[in-house]
Amino acid sequence: MGPILSAVVAMGGLGLVLSAALGVAAKVFYVYVDPKIGEVADVLPGANCGGCGYAGCNDCAAAMVAGEAAPNACKAGGDSVTQAAAAILGISATAAERDIAKIFCRGAHGAAERKFIYSGISDCRAAMQVSGGDKSCSYGCLGLGTCVAACPFDALSMGDDGLPVVDERFCTGCGTCVSVCPRHIPQLIKETQKAATLCSSHDLGKIVKAICSVGCIGCGKCKKACPEKAITITKFLSIVDHEKCNGCGKCFEKCPTGVIQSLVA
Amino acid sequence: MGDYLLFMLSAIIINNILLIKFLGVCPFIGVSGSMDSAIGMAAACVFVNVLATSLCWMVQMFVLEPLGLEYIQTLAFIVVIAALVQLVEIVLQKVAPPLYRALGIYLPLITTNCMIFGVAVLNIREERGFIDAVVYAFSTAAGFSIALILLASIRERFAIGRIPKVLQGFPSGLITAGIVALSFYGLVGLA
Numbered sequence: 082m083g084p085i086l087s088a089v090v091a092m093g094g095l096g097l098v099l100s101a102a103l104g105v106a107a108k109v110f111y112v113y114v115d116p117k118i119g120e121v122a123d124v125l126p127g128a129n130c131g132g133c134g135y136a137g138c139n140d141c142a143a144a145m146v147a148g149e150a151a152p153n154a155c156k157a158g159g160d161s162v163t164q165a166a167a168a169i170l171g172i173s174a175t176a177a178e179r180d181i182a183k184i185f186c187r188g189a190h191g192a193a194e195r196k197f198i199y200s201g202i203s204d205c206r207a208a209m210q211v212s213g214g215d216k217s218c219s220y221g222c223l224g225l226g227t228c229v230a231a232c233p234f235d236a237l238s239m240g241d242d243g244l245p246v247v248d249e250r251f252c253t254g255c256g257t258c259v260s261v262c263p264r265h266i267p268q269l270i271k272e273t274q275k276a277a278t279l280c281s282s283h284d285l286g287k288i289v290k291a292i293c294s295v296g297c298i299g300c301g302k303c304k305k306a307c308p309e310k311a312i313t314i315t316k317f318l319s320i321v322d323h324e325k326c327n328g329c330g331k332c333f334e335k336c337p338t339g340v341i342q343s344l345v346a
Numbered sequence: 347m348g349d350y351l352l353f354m355l356s357a358i359i360i361n362n363i364l365l366i367k368f369l370g371v372c373p374f375i376g377v378s379g380s381m382d383s384a385i386g387m388a389a390a391c392v393f394v395n396v397l398a399t400s401l402c403w404m405v406q407m408f409v410l411e412p413l414g415l416e417y418i419q420t421l422a423f424i425v426v427i428a429a430l431v432q433l434v435e436i437v438l439q440k441v442a443p444p445l446y447r448a449l450g451i452y453l454p455l456i457t458t459n460c461m462i463f464g465v466a467v468l469n470i471r472e473e474r475g476f477i478d479a480v481v482y483a484f485s486t487a488a489g490f491s492i493a494l495i496l497l498a499s500i501r502e503r504f505a506i507g508r509i510p511k512v513l514q515g516f517p518s519g520l521i522t523a524g525i526v527a528l529s530f531y532g533l534v535g536l537a
Contacts, residue, residue, distance in 0.1 A: 084414075087413055087414075087415065088415055088418055091409060091410070091413055091415050091418070091422075092418060092421060092422065092425075095405070095409065095422055095425060095426070096425060099425065099426065099429035100429070102429070102433060103429060103432055103433055103436070106433050106436045106437060107436055109440075110436050110437050110439065110440035110441070111440070112439050112440050202506050202507055202508060203506075203508060204506045207506060
């Protein structure tokens with residue numbers, strides 16, 4: 082009876098002391114956590130994409146509650162999340178205009194030349210290490226799908242032509258693909274943008290012509306054709322200003338390579 | 347001093363807790379997928395291992411042995427370690443929020459790390475004094491960190507490498523761990 086009793090007492094005593102210590106610590110070191118943070122975090126998508134600029138959805142929720150971030154800070158969530166977050170915080174908010182990713186290269190298999198056959202690690206960042214990538218164009222998409230693998234929302238897929246395809250239903254504009262791409266081929270544009278030059282090449286028109294049949298050669302015909310003066314040519318690449326473009330479509334007709342395109346389905 | 351250096355070197359590399367003694371293998375495979383989580387786990391382990399070892403040593407010396415209760419050592423140590431991890435979490439959240447955030451989920455995960463318990467028991471079995479026990483705990487945890495970060499760096503490379511689909515992820519991780527352990531085994535007997 083003796084040894085059992087002392088064992089029970091010792092373990093019981095140990096448990097009592099430890100639980101008392103825990104109980105005291107929980108009181109002494111009590112940290113007030115605003116319950117709103119949890120509620121806001123619940124309505125956020127929970128993908129921890131980092132598109133808002135915070136370390137994750139919980140951080141973003143804490144910032145919203147603290148008033149450091151607006152309820153529309155979550156780019157991935159869109160209008161419904163903004164409204165839900167604003168309702169919890171007791172303020173009104175309007176959604177920020179939605180951004181989506183667009184692939185600024187059309188150099189598919191056959192359209193763009195390749196310098197050599199790359200058979201290394203299937204990752205664009207790795208391919209960039211081998212004399213700057215296998216594509217002749219030093220600005221074009223390498224097509225190994227690093228952005229596809231990185232997309233936290235499964236909005237990107239690799240097309241048969243060797244270029245990634247954005248599924249606009251799932252794209253949230255978080256910008257993960259933009260930062261992961263060594264050539265910054267995916268770019269974020271406003272969802273409502275009507276026209277864009279789907280090329281990233283700043284090479285001379287002559288060079289572009291020699292290595293890619295669908296690149297922007299910087300000829301400036303679109304700029305002349307545009308009645309709204311929405312197009313600028315920067316280093317042999319035409320860029321459409323979303324604010325000014327009204328989608329009239331005059332530039333599409335003039336473009337010799339068809340690289341400037343309507344984004345309205 | 348030289349004795350201590352040899353003692354530490356032995357605990358860190360030659361008798362590496364993970365690769366030679368095979369204690370704490372679950373986090374070795376579980377959190378070695380990326381460098382960030384490996385470093386977080388390693389830091390949390392060093393921190394808790396030293397604290398848990400000193401506390402367990404005191405419980406053994408001042409509670410269990412005077413009462414002749416060495417046979418419930420396992421039970422007592424597990425309770426002590428679990429409570430300690432919980433306590434550390436509560437205190438850190440208040441006192442050092444940045445450290446709390448850095449250690450994150452790895453702190454509670456340590457409760458089930460058999461290295462912590464193993465080191466506490468080994469210290470008692472080898473009849474080490476308090477200072478020796480703490481030094482041993484620190485060196486062991488440092489060895490754990492080295493092995494964990496070593497494996498994480500190799501597995502991060504494998505993640506983008508072209509390896510057969512059946513071997514991707516855990517299988518290649520296990521094979522790698524085996525080879526790393528084998529190479530460490532070459533050092534056995536040096537000290």
